[in-house]
Amino acid sequence: MTELYPTTPTALSRRTTLRAAGGGTLLLGLGLAGCRSAVAEGESEQPGAKATAAPRRGGTLTVAVNSDFTPSLLFAQSGQSLQQRLVYNTLVRYDDRLKPQPELATSWEYAQDGRSLTLKLRTGVTYHDGRPFTADDVIFAVKNLQNPLRAAQLRATAAAITGFEKRGDHELVLKLAHPVNNLFDLFEFMIITDRHSVEDAVAGRKLNGTGPFELTKWSPGTGLSLTRNEKYWQPDRPYLDAVEFRVIAQADALLSSLRTGQTQLSYGVPGRNLAVLAAHPDLVISEYSTGGGAHYLGVNTTVAPLNDKTVRQALAWGIDRERILKQVLGGYGLASATPWPKSSPAFSEAARTHYTYDPGKARELLKSAGHTRLDLPLLHINLPGDTAVAEAVQYDLKQIGVHVTLEPTDPATAQKNLISQSMPALWTMSHGFAQVQPSTLAVSAYPFNEAKNTSRFRSAHYTKVVREAWTTLGAGARANALRQQITDTLLDEAFIIDLVIRGSVQVAAEKLHGVTLNKFSYLNLDNAYLAG
16 A cells, blocks of 8 residues: 655655856766656755745746647647646656556555456545546546547556446446556556546547646647646645646747747757757756657568568668767767666666667668668658757668658647558657556557557567566566567567657756656646746
């Protein structure tokens, strides 16, 4: 059993800051094993940190985003998931060590055989419309994610829940078809929506949750307006009166909005522009070093000659990951041939460096497969940071005789193509899900899903290993061996070619405090405030 969720946060992990030094910019080396809260309330306890003012009530926080809210993707993790935790709560939230902490679930207990879990739910919680939160809402949330129309990445985990036993309004037993080791990944991912208005939610007409803010207006193409939930279940929270999401797709306009204070928070600044903002006295740049995202090159294995893994391996040897990290991403992240951050139990240095930049070897592999030149399309999201990654990949592949034509695509269409397996021969995007239980990546993430992935890669061996890893509880030798087999398959088959692991990079006004992200990049502003 667990302790109750505290009403005030504990000091989370350290803040990493970039500042101008002697007229130049100092880029600190960033590991991927620590930082969860970029700007924590406990920051005054950090060595060398400025003392902060006591939290104050009031003010409007304006958040700059580079793509609009897409209601149809409400239940899928994507680049527009920031607003999820503002409107909706989840059952739990992870700490830095993947230990679940209470949110709408206050405690839980597994059966000894791992085939059921008893949840005790928070009392006194209401939706924005005043309706009480009960066990029926959790049952609906699970069944909602089981619906393939919702395109939820953790659908397989939700589907493993095959029965429900209510013990009053605030206790619920979940019965499992088989043990799964990522049930709490589902609980942090699964937003608890209103079962009576879910169709209005996916149409963008009404978002009714239990979260700290209420949606007052969605202006398509412009952004979201949220106001304080005066009936929030955490006493005296949130501090902020309102939150505005403002869509600013162009890099120059985004930089200007942050410099001038028109916006106070963004996670969408292209890596190559971060050094410019580092010198600004009123801004703080921080990295969430959970490895919650990674840039990758996707390969459609049904398009010849990419159905030959020798060709795919050639592409993996032909990309200069370190150059992309330094020149395109501003030095934030970790060049890696695998999806795993250093905090993952699946991480190994040998696997991370399995593919290094070796254009000579790449050309030799292409030649052995009967090719000296290839001409292929490469889809990418038409935002500055994503375009820069695609251009870097285009340049590197040209050096080995692979000429790609860039296909810029808006974020919503790219995500829908990802889900529907409608990608061209090559694409570059970002993926998540390597930052939680390793089995979740291969069971749930669209690029890696063993049953139906975007690359259309099929392998009986891959499916067998993934399923065994997913249903093996504990952290013993068997679990380690299965994780290694998944990694070995990803490297050998190269249907997804990882490039750089990186967490979210936050640019915030110095007066903004108490901001956190969860493992799925849901923004948590329960304890956020604007000082001064």
